[in-house]
Structure formats: C-alpha cells, structure tokens
Amino acid sequence: MRGAGRLFDGKSAKARDIALILDEDRFRIESPDCVLVRDGWCDDLRNENKNRRSANLLLSVAPDDPLRIELTDPVFVAEVKAYCPRLEARRAAPSGWWKPYFFWIGGAAASVLLIYFFVLPMLVSAVARIIPDSTREELGAKAEDIIIGSFARRGKLKQQDAVCANPAAMKEIDALVEHLGDGFKDGSPITSITVIRSKMANAFTLPGGRLIILSGLLDMADSPNGFAAVLAHEMGHAEHRHPMRLMISNAGVAAGLSLLLGDISGGTFIAGFGQMMISSSYSRDFEREADKTAVALMKKAGYNIAPMIPLFRKLEGQNEGKGFGPSFLQSHPGMAERIETLTKAGHEGGPAMSPDDWANIRTMCKKPV
Amino acid sequence: MQDDSTGSVPVVGASGRAVDRTAPGEALVSFDISKRQLFLLLVKNKFLTLLTFGIYRFWAKTHLRRLFWQGVEIGGDRLDYMGTGKELFLGFLLAIAILLPTSIAFSIGARVLDFLGPGWIVFNQFLYITLLYGFWQFARYRLWRYRLSRTAWRGIRFYLTGSAFTYAWKVVLLSLLCVATLGWAYPALQAFRLNYQLNNSRFGNGAFTYKGTVKGLYRIYWPLILGWQVVAVVLIFYLYHSELSFGAGGRPSLNEEKFKDDAPIIFTAAGIMFFFYFLFAFFARVWEFRYLVRHTCFGRAWFTSYLTGRSVLLIMVIMFAVGFIGFIGFAVIYGAIVFMGSHAAFFLMAFFFFFAYVGVDILKTMFLMAPLLKVICRTLHIHDFGVFEETASASVDMPKYGEGFADALDVGAF
Known part of the structure; x- marks a missing residue:
C-alpha cells in the first residue's frame, strides 16, 4: 500500500513530500525520487493528532522522535487506519520508566515526613522560645481582652461584669496554683488567672501564661481535687508553651498544605481537612504532655488526682454531639487513653483545699458583683 | 492514490479554507x-x-x-x-521536596517577625508580599519556558532563553516603582516584561525580536493612569468637604446622618465610574496586545493583529x-x-x-x-511567512531545553 504525505523531519520547518509505503508489517518512507528516508515496524506508528476536527493523520515513528508524517488524503487515511490497528494505542513505557517516579515520590515523601515529624515540631518549639516574653505577654493580654469581650457580649454583660472578681476566692485559687507550681523547677508558669462568668465549663491557657477559667467548671466540679487537676493540666500547657506552639505550627501547616495540594482542582477543598487533621494531631500530643504534667504536679503537691476522672467524663459529655467524626479529628485524645493515664496515677494524697475554701470558690460567681 | 503529489498543491485546511502553502506572502x-x-x-x-x-x-x-x-x-x-504529564508530575515532586521546607520556614519566620511589634508587622507584610510576588514572577517565567519548549510547529520547537531570576527581580523593582509613582511607571514595567520575554523567544534557530518602546505604551496607558488619579482626588475632595466633620483637635469623623442619605448616590456614582474605568482598562489591554504584535518580528516576518x-x-x-x-x-x-x-x-x-x-x-x-x-x-496575520518555513531546528540539542525537572516547575499550586 502506498500513499502521499508530507514529512517534517524535526530538523527543518520545511515540509517534504514523501510517499508512505506499507508492506507486510513494515513501513517505508521514500522521497519522490525513491530514496529511502526512514523505515520501521508498522506497529511502531502512532497517530499524534488528538483534535477530532481534523481528519488528518499525524504519524510519529518512535518515542521521543520529533519526526512526523502528515497524511491528508481521506482515502489513504482510512486505508492506513485499517492497516495499522495500533495507531491509537499507548506506547509501551521504556524499561526503568518507574525510576524517576520512585526517586522523586520517595524524595518528596521523605521531605514531607521529615518536616512533619522533626523539623516542624523542633522549629516551632525553638521559635516559641525565641519569642521575647514581653511579646508573648502582649499577645496573651490582647487575646484575653477579646475573649472577655466576646463572653460579655454573649452574656449581655458589661466588660468588667463578665469577670468574677471575688478577692477572697481569687486569693485561694492563686494559692492553689502557686502550690501546684512548686512542682516545677522555676515555679508556676501562670502569670495571671481570670475567672469568666459563663455557663460553659472549661479552662484554657493563652500565650504568656494567662489562665482563663469559665465559671461553668466551678459548678461542674464536685470536688476541689478535680478542679485542681484541671488547673494542673492547664499549667502543663503553659509550662510547655503549647498555645504559642500551636499558633506557630498552624501557620506552617497552612503554608505547606496549600503548596502541596495546589489551589485548583479541589486542592483548597482538601487543604482544610488536612490542616484540621495535622493540627489536631499536634494538639493531641500536647494534651498527652499536659496530662502527664498534671499527674506529676498533683502528686508532688500531695493531692489525690482520682476525682478528676468523673469531672473529666462530665466535661466530655458536655462536648458530646458538638464534635464530629472519629476521635483522631478531635483535639483531645481518646477518652479511654486519657482516663487510663489518670487511673494509673492512683488515688493517693489528700484534698486540695478545705471544704470551706472550696465552697467559697464554687460560689464566687454567684454573688452579685 | 497518488504516488508523487507535490507540496505546492493547495491543501484544504481544517477550517475548510484553501491555504496555499508555498505562497510567500x-x-x-x-x-x-x-x-x-x-x-x-x-x-x-x-x-x-x-x-x-x-x-x-x-x-x-x-x-x-x-x-x-x-x-x-x-x-x-x-x-x-510535546509535554507530558510525567514531566509536570516530577517537576511538582521536585518542587515539593525543595519548596515545602523553604515555604514552611519562610512562613514561620514571617510569624516570628510579626511578634516583634506593630512596626514590624507592616515591614513584615511588605517583605512577605514582595517576596511572594517575586517568586510568582520567577515561577511564571519558568512556566513560559516550559510551555514554549514543549510547543512545536512542523516538528520544530519554540523555546525561551533568558534568566527567570533576572526577570523576576527586575519586575519586582519596577513594580515597586509603579507603587511609588502611583502608577506612572506602569508602562515602563509593561515594556520591560514584553521586551524581555519576546526578545528571548526562539523558534528553532530563529529569534523573535520586539521593537516596542516605553513611549508607545505610554500613549496607550496615560489616560488610564491619569484617570484613576482624577477619580481618587475627586473622591477624597468630596469626602473631605461633604461627608466628614471635624471634632475637637481636628479629628475627622464620618458625618453619619448625611452619609446615610448620600450613600446610595455615592455608591451608584462610584459603581458607574468603576464600570467605565474597567471597560477602558479592558480596551487598553486589547490595544496593548495589538501594539506588541505589530512590533514583533521573526526575521523578515512580521505580524498584525486586527x-x-x-x-x-x-x-x-x-x-x-x-x-x-x-x-x-x-x-x-x-x-x-x-x-x-x-x-x-x-x-x-x-x-x-x-x-x-x-x-x-x-x-x-x-x-x-x-x-x-x-x-x-x-485576527492575526503573518506577513512574509516564508521565513518560518526556512527555519531549521536549533543547533543546540533540542530536548535539553526545558527537559530538566526544574523547568517542569509548572505547578498549579502557585
């Protein structure tokens, strides 16, 4: 079978008129004066034209060879198509095609894992240490103002009424925290304590060692020891500068993920999910660290930590229905794991304060200001 | 079936139009x-x-x-x-391996600077945006290089010479100048971009040349630059005189009562102004395109866009x-x-x-x-087209251009 075509040899933009000859399972390309230009197996011919608007065949003869033959005559095109069934087949990959994939996927994965497990946590704690105390304090103070403001708005209170200011009770809490803080080498990392009037039961630390207690916690805690253990847990966060580290690592994780996934093709869609997972896994480590610290502090102070377990169950119950998805998505590590840590700590030690003092603290937000 | 058809026979193109392949015009x-x-x-x-x-x-x-x-x-x-998905994918993996640590360190570094104080936040934001902008220009130049090096016509490839780094830092400097001069340096920036990019474009062993001038672009852009400044001045003047009242110590505050009444008119007027400004800017873009096409040559060949x-x-x-x-x-x-x-x-x-x-x-x-x-x-016409047909592939080994992984840094993630 023989037909006319145009040849682009990849060396010059000038088209050459040639004849394509298909003979048995071989092809030959000849110039008009019958000089052989190229030959090979018909099975190696491929159609490179992907545009269905053009009925032409654009044949390549080998992988990575810029040579192209264009066939425009519809009759010959149909004949060639019928003669060479592999025109639209995918070219077999050269041996060792997987090596660059293997190498670069490995390299990229190693880089990502290294960053995730070593560099980011290290960098973050180093940076958290570098940041001057004054900056952390300023940051914490700002955050505290915002938080108090938001609780005030929610409870329709004045800014100053949102804070429970009972000097006697505050003195007792201060003393408790100070005593717990004796367990640390450098004393308590807490620089200020604020009790906010709220139905919510919670306690958290802000950068700069600012401890915030939501008064719902006072109602929920049945014993002073449970309350003390929660404070000890928060002191653990403050000691290890968790709030600052979480803030910094979030910035890094966001930057990394947006690079990894790309903005188009649903990248941002997955990025949010990924950031949630990574951040929460970091914070799970933080919770574990804080729990350990709480156990150690309570022991050193001579307080029994066992009453934290029922309080802890109640706190989790409060969050039930609010969280979603499996536990790895939630920032607090699994209930079972944490309760096990607390149970292992035993129930040695005495109460954290006298019943009178405790009653005083529990009612500190009840009295009119 | 013909054995010896010649190239001079007019061939019907895909659009159904007869194209005379050997016509020199x-x-x-x-x-x-x-x-x-x-x-x-x-x-x-x-x-x-x-x-x-x-x-x-x-x-x-x-x-x-x-x-x-x-x-x-x-x-x-x-x-x-001629590009492949594999090249893009490997280029992306390379970018991950190298850029991920860089970008994370960078973003954490930026966070740290943020903590140093309010003055630093401004400086830091400025630095961050400038670097990001510069990197984006760098990546864009490499992207053009990759795409051109994978584009072929009649078996001959295009490519782009020049340094992405040089391009990026010059664009950053000129862009800063633009901000500093309230837009008056914009034609100079645009002239540099076109100049650098087009004069570095190659097809086979031939080079494109661009002969446009800064002056030519000023002719297109001056009304736009002046326009936004007039709008800004009018707006500020109006707000200053009609909508602001000055309390004790000369502190300005919004005259809320009056602003509430005037707001619909102000926003409608601003909307109309913005619309026409956008429209004008849009037309200027098209004029700029025609200008650059008209001032680009490839050997004897030259181009016109209608x-x-x-x-x-x-x-x-x-x-x-x-x-x-x-x-x-x-x-x-x-x-x-x-x-x-x-x-x-x-x-x-x-x-x-x-x-x-x-x-x-x-x-x-x-x-x-x-x-x-x-x-x-x-609407694009090529004159003295024959010169393209006389082009040979570059004497340099073609696949080397844009074949490296770094050249495939064609990442959509930027």
Whole structure:
C-alpha cells in the first residue's frame, strides 16, 4: 500500500513530500525520487493528532522522535487506519520508566515526613522560645481582652461584669496554683488567672501564661481535687508553651498544605481537612504532655488526682454531639487513653483545699458583683 | 492514490479554507476544536482529578493542552504540544521536596517577625508580599519556558532563553516603582516584561525580536493612569468637604446622618465610574496586545493583529450571561433538593456539587479560553511567512531545553 504525505523531519520547518509505503508489517518512507528516508515496524506508528476536527493523520515513528508524517488524503487515511490497528494505542513505557517516579515520590515523601515529624515540631518549639516574653505577654493580654469581650457580649454583660472578681476566692485559687507550681523547677508558669462568668465549663491557657477559667467548671466540679487537676493540666500547657506552639505550627501547616495540594482542582477543598487533621494531631500530643504534667504536679503537691476522672467524663459529655467524626479529628485524645493515664496515677494524697475554701470558690460567681 | 503529489498543491485546511502553502506572502492563523470533545475531556479530567485527590491534574492539563495546541493552525499546519504529564508530575515532586521546607520556614519566620511589634508587622507584610510576588514572577517565567519548549510547529520547537531570576527581580523593582509613582511607571514595567520575554523567544534557530518602546505604551496607558488619579482626588475632595466633620483637635469623623442619605448616590456614582474605568482598562489591554504584535518580528516576518475590544467584550458578556444562567439554574436545583430534605437529597447534592465544580471549569475553558483564542487567532496575520518555513531546528540539542525537572516547575499550586 502506498500513499502521499508530507514529512517534517524535526530538523527543518520545511515540509517534504514523501510517499508512505506499507508492506507486510513494515513501513517505508521514500522521497519522490525513491530514496529511502526512514523505515520501521508498522506497529511502531502512532497517530499524534488528538483534535477530532481534523481528519488528518499525524504519524510519529518512535518515542521521543520529533519526526512526523502528515497524511491528508481521506482515502489513504482510512486505508492506513485499517492497516495499522495500533495507531491509537499507548506506547509501551521504556524499561526503568518507574525510576524517576520512585526517586522523586520517595524524595518528596521523605521531605514531607521529615518536616512533619522533626523539623516542624523542633522549629516551632525553638521559635516559641525565641519569642521575647514581653511579646508573648502582649499577645496573651490582647487575646484575653477579646475573649472577655466576646463572653460579655454573649452574656449581655458589661466588660468588667463578665469577670468574677471575688478577692477572697481569687486569693485561694492563686494559692492553689502557686502550690501546684512548686512542682516545677522555676515555679508556676501562670502569670495571671481570670475567672469568666459563663455557663460553659472549661479552662484554657493563652500565650504568656494567662489562665482563663469559665465559671461553668466551678459548678461542674464536685470536688476541689478535680478542679485542681484541671488547673494542673492547664499549667502543663503553659509550662510547655503549647498555645504559642500551636499558633506557630498552624501557620506552617497552612503554608505547606496549600503548596502541596495546589489551589485548583479541589486542592483548597482538601487543604482544610488536612490542616484540621495535622493540627489536631499536634494538639493531641500536647494534651498527652499536659496530662502527664498534671499527674506529676498533683502528686508532688500531695493531692489525690482520682476525682478528676468523673469531672473529666462530665466535661466530655458536655462536648458530646458538638464534635464530629472519629476521635483522631478531635483535639483531645481518646477518652479511654486519657482516663487510663489518670487511673494509673492512683488515688493517693489528700484534698486540695478545705471544704470551706472550696465552697467559697464554687460560689464566687454567684454573688452579685 | 497518488504516488508523487507535490507540496505546492493547495491543501484544504481544517477550517475548510484553501491555504496555499508555498505562497510567500501572508499566512492566516485559525483555531478550531470540537466543543463536544472539549466538554467530554473537561468532565473526564475533573472526575479523575477528584478521584485521585488532585494527582491526576498534571495529566489532565497535558491532555487539555494537547487539544488546544492542536487546535491552532498556522499557515495550514497545526501546533503540537510535546509535554507530558510525567514531566509536570516530577517537576511538582521536585518542587515539593525543595519548596515545602523553604515555604514552611519562610512562613514561620514571617510569624516570628510579626511578634516583634506593630512596626514590624507592616515591614513584615511588605517583605512577605514582595517576596511572594517575586517568586510568582520567577515561577511564571519558568512556566513560559516550559510551555514554549514543549510547543512545536512542523516538528520544530519554540523555546525561551533568558534568566527567570533576572526577570523576576527586575519586575519586582519596577513594580515597586509603579507603587511609588502611583502608577506612572506602569508602562515602563509593561515594556520591560514584553521586551524581555519576546526578545528571548526562539523558534528553532530563529529569534523573535520586539521593537516596542516605553513611549508607545505610554500613549496607550496615560489616560488610564491619569484617570484613576482624577477619580481618587475627586473622591477624597468630596469626602473631605461633604461627608466628614471635624471634632475637637481636628479629628475627622464620618458625618453619619448625611452619609446615610448620600450613600446610595455615592455608591451608584462610584459603581458607574468603576464600570467605565474597567471597560477602558479592558480596551487598553486589547490595544496593548495589538501594539506588541505589530512590533514583533521573526526575521523578515512580521505580524498584525486586527483584534477588536468589541469582539473580546462580546465573549466576556456571553461568558457572564452563561455563568449567571448556570448559577441561577444551580441555585434552583439546589434549593429544590434542600427543600425535599430526604436521604436521597444528600446523594443528589453530591452529584450536583460535582457538576457545579465542573461547571466553573467548563465556563472558563469553553466560554472564555476557547472563544478568546479563536478570535485572537482569526485576527492575526503573518506577513512574509516564508521565513518560518526556512527555519531549521536549533543547533543546540533540542530536548535539553526545558527537559530538566526544574523547568517542569509548572505547578498549579502557585
């Protein structure tokens, strides 16, 4: 079978008129004066034209060879198509095609894992240490103002009424925290304590060692020891500068993920999910660290930590229905794991304060200001 | 079947137009792809990309480019895209291995500077935006290099010389100058970009030359630059005199009562002004395109574009109209599903979200990119076209250009 075509040899933009000859399972390309230009197996011919608007065949003869033959005559095109069934087949990959994939996927994965497990946590704690105390304090103070403001708005209170200011009770809490803080080498990392009037039961630390207690916690805690253990847990966060580290690592994780996934093709869609997972896994480590610290502090102070377990169950119950998805998505590590840590700590030690003092603290937000 | 047909026989191009291949004079350019094929490809691309968490996007891009490139016919022959998904993917992995640590360190560093004080935040933001902008220019230049080096016509490839780094830092400097001069340096910036990019463009062993001047671009852009400054001055003057009152110590505050009454008029006027300004800027872009085409040569060959602002505007209007109708349609269906509120609704919703997700791409590709390319091609004429046919491949080993992984830094993530 023989037909006319145009040849682009990849060396010059000038088209050459040639004849394509298909003979048995071989092809030959000849110039008009019958000089052989190229030959090979018909099975190696491929159609490179992907545009269905053009009925032409654009044949390549080998992988990575810029040579192209264009066939425009519809009759010959149909004949060639019928003669060479592999025109639209995918070219077999050269041996060792997987090596660059293997190498670069490995390299990229190693880089990502290294960053995730070593560099980011290290960098973050180093940076958290570098940041001057004054900056952390300023940051914490700002955050505290915002938080108090938001609780005030929610409870329709004045800014100053949102804070429970009972000097006697505050003195007792201060003393408790100070005593717990004796367990640390450098004393308590807490620089200020604020009790906010709220139905919510919670306690958290802000950068700069600012401890915030939501008064719902006072109602929920049945014993002073449970309350003390929660404070000890928060002191653990403050000691290890968790709030600052979480803030910094979030910035890094966001930057990394947006690079990894790309903005188009649903990248941002997955990025949010990924950031949630990574951040929460970091914070799970933080919770574990804080729990350990709480156990150690309570022991050193001579307080029994066992009453934290029922309080802890109640706190989790409060969050039930609010969280979603499996536990790895939630920032607090699994209930079972944490309760096990607390149970292992035993129930040695005495109460954290006298019943009178405790009653005083529990009612500190009840009295009119 | 003819044995010895000659190249001088006129061949009917894809558009059905007779093209005389050996005519030494003018050559026409056209763009033609099947809408159905494009649509099916877009749907398939999106589906596989979603299914593979974005990994397929490199192959998706490659397939789409191959189709678009092969849709462009210049002097009777089509362009060819020689890039592969593999190159893009490996380039991306390389970028991850190198850029991920850099970008994380960078963003944490920026955070640390933030903590140093309010003065630092401003400086830091400035530094951050400048570096990001510079990196983006750098990546863009490499992206052009990659694309050109994978573009072939009649078996001969294009490529782009020059240094992406030089390009990036000069663009950053000129952009800063633009900000400092309130826009008066913009034509100079644009002139540099065109100059650097076009004068570094190659086709085989031939080079493109661009002879445009800063002055030429000033002629296009001066009314725009002056325009926004006049608008700004008028606005500030008006606000200062009519809407602000000055309390004790000369502290300005908004005259809220009066502003409330005047607001609808102010916003309507601002809207109209903004619309006309946008329209004008849009036309200036088209004029700039014609200017750059007119001042570009390839050896003896030179180019003319008859692109009109009106034809481009029509495409935009149609795209927005289609987008608007599509959005309304989607909202109605979505509303109906929410209203039904059954279990089946959830699955239906996922289904419709996929179509909304593909819809944006279809809108962008089928109603903007393809028609735009079509009108740009149709209005482009090449004079003394013969010189292209005389071009040989570059003496340098061709595949080396843009073959390196770094050149494939064609990452959509930027």
